Amino acid sequence: MGLLGRASRLLSISDSEGIIRRYLVVNGFDGALTMLGLIIGFLVSSSPDLEVIINACVAAAIALGMSGISSAWVSEVAERKRELRELEEAMIADLRRSAHGQAARWVPFLVALVNGGAPLLISLLIITPLWLAQSGVPLPAPPLHLAISIAATVIFVLGVLLGRIADVSWVRSGLRTVVIAALTVTLIYIFTG
Amino acid sequence: MVTLKRLVLDVLKPHQPDALAFCKELAQLGPDYRVSLNVDEMDENTQTLQLEIRGESIDLGPIEEAIARMGASVHSVDQVEVLNQPDEE
Numbered sequence: 001m002g003l004l005g006r007a008s009r010l011l012s013i014s015d016s017e018g019i020i021r022r023y024l025v026v027n028g029f030d031g032a033l034t035m036l037g038l039i040i041g042f043l044v045s046s047s048p049d050l051e052v053i054i055n056a057c058v059a060a061a062i063a064l065g066m067s068g069i070s071s072a073w074v075s076e077v078a079e080r081k082r083e084l085r086e087l088e089e090a091m092i093a094d095l096r097r098s099a100h101g102q103a104a105r106w107v108p109f110l111v112a113l114v115n116g117g118a119p120l121l122i123s124l125l126i127i128t129p130l131w132l133a134q135s136g137v138p139l140p141a142p143p144l145h146l147a148i149s150i151a152a153t154v155i156f157v158l159g160v161l162l163g164r165i166a167d168v169s170w171v172r173s174g175l176r177t178v179v180i181a182a183l184t185v186t187l188i189y190i191f192t193g
Numbered sequence: 194m195v196t197l198k199r200l201v202l203d204v205l206k207p208h209q210p211d212a213l214a215f216c217k218e219l220a221q222l223g224p225d226y227r228v229s230l231n232v233d234e235m236d237e238n239t240q241t242l243q244l245e246i247r248g249e250s251i252d253l254g255p256i257e258e259a260i261a262r263m264g265a266s267v268h269s270v271d272q273v274e275v276l277n278q279p280d281e282e
Contacts, residue, residue, distance in 0.1 A: 100264040
């Protein structure tokens with residue numbers, strides 16, 4: 001069985017697929033909205049050097065990633081230990097060597113990886129145009145505008161994912177997350193513009 | 194040679210893996226294993242099952258190991274069917 005197969009089996013046995021999906025979307029959305037906010041902030045201020053913007057965005061992305069990993073790790077380890085203890089009490093058996101014991105050890109790691117990896121990777125994707133511009137790659141539009149477009153697209157896609165998970169209209173769900181992003185941008189303009 | 198043809202076990206298992214995944218895992222242990230499962234009781238965390246396995250030559254050891262690996266435990270061996278066949282020269 002491959003690594004993905006094993007991970008899928010551990011998630012299935014511990015009923016964690018839903019949590020992973022939720023963390024992927026929720027923290028991915030967090031990352032996208034934070035990057036959007038940062039970039040709008042730089043856009044409304046007298047835009048500093050591209051390097052300063054990139055450094056600020058990368059620092060925020062790393063902080064989001066570390067926050068996601070550590071918070072999920074701490075809470076999931078405690079939660080999985082409690083669940084395993086309850087199951088062991090019900091089974092009147094030591095389950096540390098069973099698939100449930102393995103899941104209790106590995107699922108917090110997987111959940112933490114997704115919880116921290118989603119905002120980190122999404123943030124890095126959003127600031128790709130800034131890197132390209134810095135490297136001298138010609139772009140069809142200003143890099144900050146392109147980054148905002150990518151952020152809006154990612155936010156729409158995450159909304160679509162949410163819609164598919166909830167089995168409701170994906171267009172409506174996608175538009176709803178875009179409206180939230182638009183509201184965030186409006187608030188930033190009101191308070192900083 | 195005496196071979197085990199049918200086995201009925203009383204098993205206590207957690208809700209996960211579900212009945213289908215549980216049976217599939219056991220059926221994979223032998224090329225001709227036929228596994229059927231009946232849930233006798235269920236509570237908040239566990240299920241009590243009656244598990245029946247049929248095959249030409251059932252090996253109990255790997256079955257018990259697989260059951261333990263899935264977090265379940267064998268309470269009792271309720272029925273067995275064995276056959277004594279002369280060894281073919």
